[in-house]
Amino acid sequence: MSLLNKGGEGLRPAIRSPQNFVAGAFLVLAAAFVVFMLSGLPQGTLRAMGPAMVPRWTAIGIGLGGAVLVVLSFLKEGEALERWQLRGPFFVLASLILFAVTIRSVGFLVAAPLAMFTAGFGSREVRPIELAIFTVAMTVFCAVVFRVVLNQPLPMLILPALSIQF
Amino acid sequence: MDFLQNLAHGVVVAVSPINVLLCFAGCMLGTLIGVLPGIGPIATIAILLPMTFGLDPTAALIMLAGIYYGAQYGGSTASILLNIPGESSAVVTALDGHEMARQGRAGAALGISAIGSFIAGSIATVVIAALASPLASLALVFGPAEYFALMLTGLAFAVLLARGSVFKAIIMILIGVLLSTVGPDLTTGQLRLTFGAVWLADGIEIALLGMGLFGIAEVFRSLEHGEARQVKKTQIGTLLPSREELRASVKPILRGTLLGSILGILPGNGAVLAPYASYTLEKKLARQPGRFGRGAIEGVAGPESANNAGAQTSFIPLLTLGIPPNAVMALMVGAMTIHGIVPGPQIMTKMPDLFWGLIASMWMGNLMLLVINLPMVGLWVKLLNVPYRLMFVGIVIFCCIGVYSINSEPADILIMAALAVFGYALSKFNFEPAPLTLGFVLGRMMEENLRQALMISRGSFLTFVERPVAAFFILLAIVMLVVGILPSIRRGRDEVFVD
Incomplete structure (x- = not known):
């Protein structure tokens, strides 16, 4: 997490939107996990879709979205992480x-x-x-x-x- | 005037003593839960849904209608008195309604909100009755490709309506679709993403999603603030708006009803847009726009009517096409399925009693609101005076009872808990849960229709372009996404909140 904490120390931090970085990274991991969990199911063909087709490609879409968020977090200024009240x-x-x-x-x-x-x-x-x-x-x-x-x-x-x- | 006859038949079904009693009970309970701060119609209906399981189908749906309108009205009450809107569409009511309450005119605000809702509801009921048959026959020409394209349009519309980042809204929709695929594959019956757990084998109930994301997660958020929220110790004042106030409200109510009725029919929860549209319109038409935000009664009358009309006409896509346009309607589908009713164009012809009884009961639910809730507003005010440190405990136990009553399955409570943590995280990372719910609601149907469409076209995606109706919807979806990305339009939309 040291990357995230550099925020206020004058030097421009590498991660400029910690919120997007964490959210994106989580989505990538979650999507990878789902794809892994689906590995035993057949995807079928477009003509005869199998049970794994929709969940797998949706998960891949989510993973790509997460990756974009991670990339954006290095490029665009964004919000800091919010505090969690536990x-x-x-x-x-x-x-x-x-x-x-x-x-x-x-x-x-x-x-x-x-x-x-x-x-x-x-x-x-x-x-x-x-x-x-x-x-x-x-x-x-x-x-x-x-x-x-x-x-x-x-x-x-x-x-x-x-x-x-x- | 065929539909008027049908409507009259429906009224006969709806006014049997037992149905009136159930509608009354539903309305009371709906308001009781809906008035709890932060609890909107979705969570309220999810909590109360199991109560209707034991009734016969018509009675169950009539009671649900009562719960629905009660929940809506309870939500408005909480936004006017506490400035805590339970759902996004009540945000607008809070703008001028709460201001009126602070000026000691809470009674008038509550009164006009009930009167406006009643008028809007009555008109929207006729709209549904009139449009149901023609739209249902339209549904007959829809094949799987058209259905899929229509639902895609709905999702694109939800992206357009979402506040904040368009990109994040799209991710939310995908997550919703993914969650909807948990459980058995509808064609092969193979289990997906259940991790071998028996209690996931049927998939995730929409009611759990509603209570987790919109009930318990809201409790988490509210607990952060501590005891800041209290009912203003002001007078409620007279419940009947004055003659001038009534006169000022007539046109906003009618305009709001029109806007709401039109927007509610759109797939993808167009009804959410109705209060915003009405508020903006009234502000533009007003002679002194500066009064808005400072307790203008038009700012309560218009949006509340629009909200109710939209809430009601959003039944149209469900009853005619079988597509639930929002989470509330998806809960209705859940209730219907329990009773063995498949929503769609065939209900009208196969079960006319149920269909017209339900439509008439919507009108009755609105009447109930007016008759029981206005006199009882003092009780709801007392309820809102309960400090939040106790109130949230009540919300938690209501959710527990609601979840347990669905399947008598304790593990469902744990699923709800997990969804609540997820919902809390979403708000911490500025994701909005509304698009997720719509993705969840439409996910399974979209998968099935996509599968069938591709089966018919032998795996060719061109079917969505070659069939004119499907192509039209796909084009519409693309246009909406493009519009959603254009910054100028987004700015205009957010303006409502700025001042």
Whole structure:
């Protein structure tokens, strides 16, 4: 990344648009990966297109586009990389994973509060007690609205030890 | 006046008590989710879609119509009160609408937005009813080559409409097409890019894309800002606009409706353009253009009507050609497919009850908005007063429930999470997600039509030039791309935002 950091040091940096450079490089790598993953599938002919034809050529198009972005990043002045705030995504992603893991095994009445309480810490202004109250209220609200009123297929509580499942 | 008879038949289907109730419920829930800041119609519909799975097809589509209009109206409410547009077309509403709210005229802004939407919706409903039959018969002469060329035109149009770099918009479309190829190849059934995972074997649901890119990713972006956004503690004021305000709004509403109806029919999400076009037009026609941006009611009435009319006529490409012109319509396709309905010209003849019932229900959805949402605006204001540190938690759990309800598949939540990270990255690198969604929406259909067209032409691309209709669309697509690259036109388009 040393190429990217030269930005403000007087000398003209080699990469003049770090944003385009990183995006382009990522696209080239991603496209190469997709083309590699498609290597086992037949492309067919134009008269009888195979399953790999469209994805492969689309990926090649994306890769070329990425390459152009990389080249442009050396030629044209562009924007610097933006800062990523990791706190929000970290807690929200953790909460999504928790929900995905627990919804089938213990059910909504456990999964929802767990996920919501975790997600809440993604905000810098989190107030744990307020969050806890909100979490409980929302769980009840969602259970009533989605399960009882709208009859959605949400498993509510699963406790195999007590053979509870509803 | 054949279509008026059909329309009347549709109204009969739509006003059965159960359908009215469902439309009401859809409208309420649509507004409830749609009013959440940053959540536009795409994410709202994606979240609420599973609720309609258990209903019979007509009832399901009627409820969806309610959700759709509720989501639209909820989005306008959030942009007027909070200046947080949930989607690009609500940006225009926020310009003068939020200014009106700051002057204590939020009620009038909300009122005129509902009234304008209702009028626009009513007129657009008639437009759909009148145009559906002739356009559907046009569809019969379309072969795969024509379909492919038409969709290509749609994509070119989306590039033209995208803000920012044209080049990046094209890359976004390609990524969308690539994502759409995940899953089984439609002809051979071979799995592509599923990495051996069972939960990717059916491909990626458009609803997941909607919630990931437009729901959770938006939460990530909003969390960066902290608690800056609060409802202005101003009076909502009277909901009915004054007599002068109404008089000033009549013509903008009618002009907006006309613009919206025309633009909505275009493939490639022309409806997004409608509010911008209407705003620019009203500003040009106004005696004192300086009032715009400072709380001019015409700047709310016109674009809101245009938006609603466009949202409605964008059903036309879907119902007549079977081509969804935007992500919302693609979600509708998803809902129809679940009920075994294949969108296209044959719906009208094979299922007249459903077809005309759906069209009539659009009108009913608009009426619902007027009847229930105006009196309930106080409730939505209270909801918007919930601090964002709690609100986003609600958004997250709604998305979880929405995703899980589609297939009862926990892995779908992880796909949504991955798409959300991707969406967040896109905004960090100044890529716009809208062209990606359109590429995704049209990708599979384009592949199938390309394959068939080339099969018929024995592998010769000349078929797209030799067939006059296809050649026309290809030419149109090229012209649009060229126009998109011309700097003078791009400058003119961005002007709307400058002042």
